[in-house]
Amino acid sequence: MLKIRIIPCLDVAEGRVVKGVNFVDLVDAGDPVEAAIAYDAAGADELCFLDIMATEDNRDTMFDLVTRTAEHCFMPLTVGGGVRTPEDVRKLLLAGADKVSFNSAAVANPDVVAQSADRFGSQCIVVAIDAKTVSPGKWEIFTHGGRRPTGIDAVEFAKTVAAKGAGEILLTSMDRDGTRAGFNLPLTRAISDAVSIPVIASGGVGTLDHLVEGVTLGGASAVLAASIFHFGDFTIAEAKAHMAAAGIPVRQT
Amino acid sequence: MLTVIIDYDSGNLHSAEKAFQRMARETDAGQVIVSSRPEDVARADRVVLPGDGAFPACRAALAQGHAALYEALIEAVETKARPFLGICVGMQLMARMGHEYDPTPGLNWIAGEVRRITPSDPTLKVPHMGWNDLVIDRPHPVLNGIKTGEHAYFVHSYQMEMDDPTQRLAHCEYGGKITAIVGTENRIGMQFHPEKSQSTGMHLIANFLSWAP
Numbered sequence: 060m061l062k063i064r065i066i067p068c069l070d071v072a073e074g075r076v077v078k079g080v081n082f083v084d085l086v087d088a089g090d091p092v093e094a095a096i097a098y099d100a101a102g103a104d105e106l107c108f109l110d111i112m113a114t115e116d117n118r119d120t121m122f123d124l125v126t127r128t129a130e131h132c133f134m135p136l137t138v139g140g141g142v143r144t145p146e147d148v149r150k151l152l153l154a155g156a157d158k159v160s161f162n163s164a165a166v167a168n169p170d171v172v173a174q175s176a177d178r179f180g181s182q183c184i185v186v187a188i189d190a191k192t193v194s195p196g197k198w199e200i201f202t203h204g205g206r207r208p209t210g211i212d213a214v215e216f217a218k219t220v221a222a223k224g225a226g227e228i229l230l231t232s233m234d235r236d237g238t239r240a241g242f243n244l245p246l247t248r249a250i251s252d253a254v255s256i257p258v259i260a261s262g263g264v265g266t267l268d269h270l271v272e273g274v275t276l277g278g279a280s281a282v283l284a285a286s287i288f289h290f291g292d293f294t295i296a297e298a299k300a301h302m303a304a305a306g307i308p309v310r311q312t
Numbered sequence: 313m314l315t316v317i318i319d320y321d322s323g324n325l326h327s328a329e330k331a332f333q334r335m336a337r338e339t340d341a342g343q344v345i346v347s348s349r350p351e352d353v354a355r356a357d358r359v360v361l362p363g364d365g366a367f368p369a370c371r372a373a374l375a376q377g378h379a380a381l382y383e384a385l386i387e388a389v390e391t392k393a394r395p396f397l398g399i400c401v402g403m404q405l406m407a408r409m410g411h412e413y414d415p416t417p418g419l420n421w422i423a424g425e426v427r428r429i430t431p432s433d434p435t436l437k438v439p440h441m442g443w444n445d446l447v448i449d450r451p452h453p454v455l456n457g458i459k460t461g462e463h464a465y466f467v468h469s470y471q472m473e474m475d476d477p478t479q480r481l482a483h484c485e486y487g488g489k490i491t492a493i494v495g496t497e498n499r500i501g502m503q504f505h506p507e508k509s510q511s512t513g514m515h516l517i518a519n520f521l522s523w524a525p
Contacts, residue, residue, distance in 0.1 A: 060444065060445065060484075060485055060486075061436075061440065061441075061442050061486055062443045062444065062445075062463065063442075064442050064443065099510070104442065104443055126326065129326050129327045129330060130330045133327065133330075133507055133510055133514060134465070134508055134509075134510055135465055135467075135505075135508050153326065154326065155326040155330075157327070157467075157505075178365075179364065180364050180365035181469065182365075182439055182441070182467040182469070183364065183467075226441070226467075227439075227441060255437055255438060256437055256438070257437045257439070257441050257442075280442065281442070310443040310445075312510070312511075
């Protein structure tokens with residue numbers, strides 16, 4: 060049986076983990092490679108690096124980071140932030156990423172998803188959707204870190220990118236991100252039901268029950284969280300034990 | 313001892329290279345290189361064929377894009393009987409035929425055809441993406457020490473349907489049986505990514521590197 064994945068996400072700026080990772084005794088809490096190695100050992104199912112600066116100047120830093128991580132961690136790695144073209148995808152895949160995530164560029168031009176999927180396969184193309192509730196049961200895509208409205212309906216956009224060949228959707232609720240109030244479950248459910256590809260729920264995790272709800276109520280194939288793991292509130296093993304107790308299939312290592 | 317991971321411009325070989333090199337070091341299995349040179353494949357003691365993307369694109373990249381490399385691969389596996397491991401689409405290429413986009417012939421090493429995954433439960437997502445537990449069907453030296461219930465990392469929308477069930481060494485369940493490992497003679501293939509499958513994957517890689525069929 061396929062297992063529900065737990066994915067810690069590291070926000071990276073200029074090659075450093077933003078706010079650091081403090082769940083184990085890392086020599087350097089800001090080194091993404093050290094954090095990745097620790098999460099690998101802790102039984103995370105995948106890792107996600109998000110380049111939150113993503114300026115042209117620090118692209119090489121990200122490539123170097125991905126390369127070094129791939130040398131030490133034999134687990135799947137998704138990289139996002141500032142990915143604009145199929146050529147960006149190629150460079151990240153060659154550096155050692157397994158999946159590459161489009162965000163604003165896919166909103167501006169959904170065909171970039173099709174071009175990339177045709178060239179590299181759907182299995183490595185993720186589309187990150189940042190959505191905000193605009194009215195009950197209605198969600199709109201926002202770009203530029205949630206600051207810029209687009210007028211695009213999130214559910215329709217999810218269907219569009221799935222049809223263009225995206226292999227997975229990383230869905231972040233901008234209403235919930237950083238609140239620790241739990242996933243936006245109606246949004247997660249609506250997108251998950253609308254597409255036949257896996258959906259990763261993101262944004263708002265504060266408790267282990269939130270992870271469970273993302274799957275049982277939201278219909279997510281994977282759950283992504285940052286702070287509850289980075290700050291040591293819970294370990295990956297605790298999260299998996301809690302989900303297993305709730306009847307969710309997880310890989311316990 | 314030389315293990316060559318064949319580079320025919322399909323997908324990311326960095327993590328495969330690092331995983332095989334690490335296990336070669338730990339098991340004293342010699343050198344591991346990534347190469348697109350036919351002469352490297354000709355002198356290889358073991359050959360690994362990875363593959364990401366669509367079956368026809370991989371087939372064309374190998375057979376047409378790298379014709380001399382392709383001939384060296386056939387020579388190494390069919391004539392010299394060197395141990396061979398196909399990974400993901402590299403495993404699928406071992407089949408007689410692939411049916412992704414257009415019907416495309418494979419290497420015809422395994423009696424099977426590659427078709428889109430159609431889970432019996434329509435709510436199951438495709439691609440089949442993530443960790444699934446292996447059910448071992450038949451013993452094999454490369455599976456030594458691997459038990460039913462161990463997890464491997466899968467990412468694929470197509471799978472090999474077997475004509476000859478004795479060539480299926482392991483499967484997993486996803487609204488039906490998904491072929492996970494195939495093998496015959498000096499050839500073995502894994503639908504999942506051993507180089508991404510943490511300790512189970514490293515164990516399989518180490519076994520392959522010491523396999524003497």
